[in-house]
Amino acid sequence: MTPVPQNPPRILFFSTIFQPFIEEDEVILSKHYHLETVIARGAGALLRLPGAVLRSDLAYCWFGSVYAAFTVFLAKLLGKKSVIVLGGVDASKYAEIGYGIWLSPWKAFLLRHAFPKADRLLAVDPFLQQEAARLAGYDGANILSIPTGYDPEMWHPGGEKEEMVLTVASCENMWRFKKKGLDKLFDAARALPHIPFCVIGIHSSFVPEIEAVKPANVTVISYVPRSELVRHYQRAKVYCQPSYTEGLPNSLCEAMLCGCIPVGTRVGGIPSAIGETGYLVDYRDQAGLVAALQQALAASPDLGRNARDRIASEFTRARREQSLCRVIDQLCSSNNR
Structure with a gap:
């Protein structure tokens, strides 16, 4: 693994689940920053997050959830930066199939206040970028689209189809x-x-x-x-x-x-x-x-x-890595002004 530079920003890396695409972001960010990873939900997450936010310069949350909203509010209170990665369920409201966090009135209320307060929302696709702004009812000026990246050496053709x-x-x-x-x-x-x-x-x-x-x-x-x-x-x-x-x-x-x-x-x-x-x-x-x-x-x-x-x-890993680091570096440098 590439050594972390001296005195890098401290990042709280939070998610309620740890899927491969989330783990890949953790690997990317650990090359450039000091990470404190919290994978938790329920009371355990709520108990661990305040201290983790306090120790960090920036909180990086995968998926817009109740926990991410809580983290954004804590970050604002403590003068820290916050980022939420939008993956799909957090920018969805489809009653026909019962899908999307925005179907819950109380969760929608929290996200409607948290999304504009986050320093950046990073959608994996422009469609989610538009939907998040629409559902939260604001202009979405803090939302960017950064797609996930994939490894062509791991995923490659082989043999007859x-x-x-x-x-x-x-x-x-x-x-x-x-x-x-x-x-x-x-x-x-x-x-x-x-x-x-x-x-x-x-x-x-x-x-x-x-x-x-x-x-x-x-x-x-x-x-x-x-x-x-x-x-x-x-x-x-x-x-x-x-x-x-x-x-x-x-x-x-x-x-x-x-x-x-x-x-x-x-x-x-x-x-x-x-x-x-x-x-x-x-x-x-x-x-x-x-x-x-x-x-x-x-x-x-x-x-x-x-x-x-x-x-x-x-859709390369290198492009995602560069884009994520650019966002985090800009936010953390503004923290130090």
């Missing part, structure tokens, strides 16, 4: 099933009975609930270690992201780096990732989804190479 459709989606209940568009995917699989589909990430406890509606040509794999996902991406010619809403989908970007031809719905950050290298359809256009999958399966492998090149050039 198979005529199959892959989707990776962590799913443990029906609202996640619908949020990820897996009901749409199952319908598409029924319309293409000769094409094998594979869905990775449906929790074993939830599999019995969907067994009756799962088409025969869909294989469900409950869990695959992240290190082994690459071989599944490498096999599939087509990756499908048929979501109701998304931030910037990590699995989609990883699959594109592995040469999958992407098919996705025209929502959230999916168009930002796919660009002109795949196929986009409206969420409710089921016939369009089936047609797009057919086109992708018949497409030249060059399209998969174009998809890889897009993520490898536009």
Whole structure:
């Protein structure tokens, strides 16, 4: 690991969960700053945060949550800087599928006051940037868009592609099933009975609930270690992201780096990732989804190479690292004036 420079800013790195994309930010920031990492929720988080904020120059929170709002208010009180990273659920309000923190009136009240008070909100996609400002009811002048970054050496093509459709989606209940568009995917699989589909990430406890509606040509794999996902991406010619809403989908970007031809719905950050290298359809256009999958399966492998090149050039770890450090350095230098 690169040595931390002498006398760098002290950063509180906070999240209620510790997913790989959050861990990657921790690794990036630890190269440049003294980090105090707090991964907690409930009373434990509320007890630890005041002292951690007091010891820091800046608080960096993943996801806009009640805890992030509490941290922003503490930072303001103590004269510290604060940053919230917006990933999706924190800029969403979709009653139809019961998704988004803004569906809760009291949580929405807290975020409506916290978002404008944070020194920076960093959305992983411009769509979330716009939605956060709209839901919080202000001009969003403190919101920037900095996409997550991906490693083209970790995620890379390998071997011959198979005529199959892959989707990776962590799913443990029906609202996640619908949020990820897996009901749409199952319908598409029924319309293409000769094409094998594979869905990775449906929790074993939830599999019995969907067994009756799962088409025969869909294989469900409950869990695959992240290190082994690459071989599944490498096999599939087509990756499908048929979501109701998304931030910037990590699995989609990883699959594109592995040469999958992407098919996705025209929502959230999916168009930002796919660009002109795949196929986009409206969420409710089921016939369009089936047609797009057919086109992708018949497409030249060059399209998969174009998809890889897009993520490898536009969504790099180096770009995220530079952007995050620029924001933090500017905020911490203003703290010292």
